[in-house]
Amino acid sequence: QKYGYTHLSAGDLLRDERKRPGSQYGELIENYIKEGEIVPVEITISLLKRAMDQTMAANSQKNKFLIDGFPRNEDNLQGWKKTMDGKADVSFVLFFDCDNEICIGRCLERGKSSGRSDDNRESLEKRIHTYLQSTKPIIDLYERMGKVRKVDASKSVDEVFEKVVQIFDKEG
Numbered sequence: 001q002k003y004g005y006t007h008l009s010a011g012d013l014l015r016d017e018r019k020r021p022g023s024q025y026g027e028l029i030e031n032y033i034k035e036g037e038i039v040p041v042e043i044t045i046s047l048l049k050r051a052m053d054q055t056m057a058a059n060s061q062k063n064k065f066l067i068d069g070f071p072r073n074e075d076n077l078q079g080w081k082k083t084m085d086g087k088a089d090v091s092f093v094l095f096f097d098c099d100n101e102i103c104i105g106r107c108l109e110r111g112k113s114s115g116r117s118d119d120n121r122e123s124l125e126k127r128i129h130t131y132l133q134s135t136k137p138i139i140d141l142y143e144r145m146g147k148v149r150k151v152d153a154s155k156s157v158d159e160v161f162e163k164v165v166q167i168f169d170k171e172g
Helices: 010-019 026-034 041-058 074-084 100-114 121-144 157-171
Strands: 005-009 064-068 093-097 148-152
Touching: 005 010, 005 041, 010 026, 010 041, 010 064, 041 064, 041 074, 074 121, 093 121, 093 157, 100 121, 121 148, 148 157
Parallel strands: 005 064, 093 148
Antiparallel strands: none
């Protein structure tokens, strides 16, 4: 909020769409999420674009977005380029780097109250495999372009937040 960004979570948009009565994608999204797999790019891009368009239609000054959890693979990246080239520029990638076991522990703890179908060890291990195979190469690509801002996410919430503030103070 301080920096004028609208936060859009690809995962939240997918989970909301999954729950929306009459959604043509609900069951499909649920199956992908349960299996720790990446939802087809056409669905995710359409939800992101719709949220961005609605935000800007409500207030044309709100044209900076922090997109959380996207792109997750090469297909996502190509879909983004195809749909958003010339419409949106990626300033930087905020990469929260954390050990797999810390991530699993945190998600299992979150799972005690989240109600998320993917907050279980089996789904989390599948998600880590998917991350290593599909998402890490995208982060590496952005790193080669000089666009990755890395945060050690194994630290405390306050330490992580302080680092994020430093990045946004520098990046705007």
